[in-house]
Amino acid sequence: MALLPKILMEQRLDAYLELDSLRAQLAAAKSDSTKARLLKSLIFYHIDTGLRDGLDAVSAQAIALAERNGDTELAIYGLLGQAELLSLNGEIKGAEKLVLQAGELAKVSGDPLNIFLTDSAMAVLGPDLGDMLQGLLSMTLATSELPNTARGQRMRMLAHLTLAYIYISVEEVDEMVANYTRALEIASAAHIPLDRETILFNLASTLSDVGEKDLARDYYKGLDIIIEQNGHTEGRYYALYGLAWLAYDEENYQETVRLAKEAIDDFDGDPGFDIEFYDLMAAGHARLGNVDEAHKNRKIVMDMYEAYPDLNYEARTPMTS
DSSP states (O other): OTHHHHHHHOGGGBHHHHHHHHHHHHHHOOSHHHHHHHHHHHHHHHHHHTOOTTHHHHHHHHHHHHHHHTOHHHHHHHHHHHHHHHHHTTOHHHHHHHHHHHHHHHHHHTOHHHHHHHHHHHHHHHHHHTOOHHHHHHHHHHHHHSOSSHHHHHHHHHHHHHHHHHHHTTTOHHHHHHHHHHHHHHHHHHTOOBOHHHHHHHHHHHHHHTTOHHHHHHHHHHHHHHHHHHOOGGGHHHHHHHHHHHHHHTTOHHHHHHHHHHHHHHOOOOHHHHHHHHHHHHHHHHHHTOHHHHHHHHHHHHHHHHHOTTOOOOOOSOOOO
16 A cells, blocks of 8 residues: 555654644643643644543643633533543543533534534544444535635544544445545645554554455554654554454464553553453463463453443454353
8 A cells, every 4th residue: 555655754744743742832831822722732633643641631721721711612622632531431422422512512603613523523433322424424525615724624634534434444445545645645735743653553453354464564564663753652552452463363372462461561551452452362362272361351351341331342352251
């Protein structure tokens, strides 16, 4: 795929480097207007990257500043930041409630870009809520209807990123590539940072699912290159997820267990991925004849599903008894 080298070349457009810059600017900001602008961008890139560290604080700061100054747009960003944090923690219904609340504020504001932003957040939740069609329709319309302003172009990029994400659930690799390519073109032309890590991970994971193992491995290797470029070592957690799956599919169960254990031991992950890591370890141990370890990890999986009832992830590994 021609997309891989293009993404690796766009080091200047890295969302994690942008987050570092925005944090430094916010720490030095004096006026409320400057703080509001920076908080909106910070929350935007927290949502783009799915980075939970610091999201609670900036969302709370945004909501407090919005209440003090009557800034409806900032309040919307604050609510969407809180919704993203709930979603990352596996609380999908709670996230939906906050997105709907933000959507009501957006309608009151009358700003079509605010409305789009809340529509995008709902579209991302769509696959977990069992409704991806509405998100596909709203985001497809947005790609052509959003204004050609600086703010509009950032939202258009987000529309294409959201469409690519929705297409993951139906394993439409061509549609994913088309939308990620368009998002990268917009980002490059308008100098808008974007989350290159997630693009590579999503493509690699889907390629693996459809049987393109060698190409998937190339994309996971690309993910490691980006991590070296931006210093975001936590991104290794997601590379380990993909590599563990590839090892499992190749019946290398010792390597499966090793990679999954590395992810669990070395990183603060998120519930949806941790469940699959534990399920991989359970299945890997079962294949290796380690019955006690298989049972122990399978119990963790079941306990996590009980603790996070909103999660709808379907484990790809065989269920172990």
